Amino acid sequence: MTVNFDNAATTFPKPPEVRLAVEKAIAWYGSSGRGSHPIAARGSELIYHAREDIAAFFDAEPENVVFTANCTHALNLAIQGIAKQGGHVIISSLEHNSVSRPVYALARNQKLQYSIASVTASASETLENFAKLIRSDTIAIICTIASNVTGQILPFREIGALCQEKQICFIADGAQACGVIPVSLRDQINILCTAGHKGLYGITGTGLLISDGKYAIPPLMQGGSGSMSLQPEMPDFLPDALEAGTLNVIGAASLRAGVRFVKRKGIENIYHTEMSLCDRFCERMQKLPDVILYREAGADYVPIVSFNIRGRQSEEIANQLAKQGFCLRAGLHCAPLAHYALHTMEITEGAVRFSPSVFSGMQETDRLCDLIKKFV
């Protein structure tokens, strides 16, 4: 039997209601925003209801909910859009490549300058590290809410308040946080980017950019929007400005069902279910002297735990676990900055990541721990 502990990549399995929503969408919906005939109208209605439900979940307005292909797509829209004006941005030392690569590419082309704020176990120290990097030309802080490697939660609400005070844009990457901890535009996030297929339980190929409308985001792609078609430029209003081409109606249907599932289950229940598995995992791993756990006292975490075994390559451990049916991700997790910060490069060039979902169980967690114990 296969057990998925790689839910930080994509939650699997999906809730039954998500599967049903996908089946219904294939059978029932056409494109959206492309006509007034019944098939298109049904698609448009579904898309609007999805925007409404997602907006309510994040305390946003429906028209400021933009459907994207994934979180990377949303982050590229936000980062490249905001960077049009040039200037300086600050990212954290735990960023995924979906933040660091677009920033680096803009810097290499001399369109942007950037600094990296060190994240420590202390929220106040981390906040101070961000604050002291702010310059007169700083236009934004772009950072993850929770690391996809360690699960560490950054003091994102305080960072939001800092950005508000300094009148700079706050772009937050919610890929590992949304659906697991409460995240809202009321946290003074100007642009929230997130995946639809992780903690929100939609299908792959779904992501979201949710704006508070304060910062204009020029489009990266041009094309059909179903509105203002005679004009040579894209419309200048959301969501049409950033949604060139036919929308992923089936994905939006799945994401709506996923968000409703999370609401019904309750974020607190989801968090406690998954954290209890992480706590058990950590408790058992701490008893093994050769296991290195990337957790620090004083820090807060989403349900993700990374670890290494001294003298063993992370990929080798993950391969051995996979042979026994346990799916965990090893290596760099597309987040080399975080691995440099954790010094895993000096040990095994990466780490093994344990990330449960609300469908994971204690028995499977114990079986995994038993197996790792045999490796040590």
Add this chain to the structure above:
Amino acid sequence: MIRAILPSETHARKAQKILKQNGYFSEIIRVNQFRIGCGYALRIAGEPEEIQMLLLSANIPVRSLERERDSS
């Protein structure tokens, strides 16, 4: 009937919901706007001033709002 032209289908659907909450039933139609192209409008039975007020107070950008010509 009043015809309210709105920037997008999303705005049209949001406006429709707000009007419904205030007792106005409306129909979303696609329209072709002069020199702009595809757009969306709401057809509503009611007083233009009150409808405009409701939409503006909900921060819905109304491009134009006018009485439809009698086609009889």
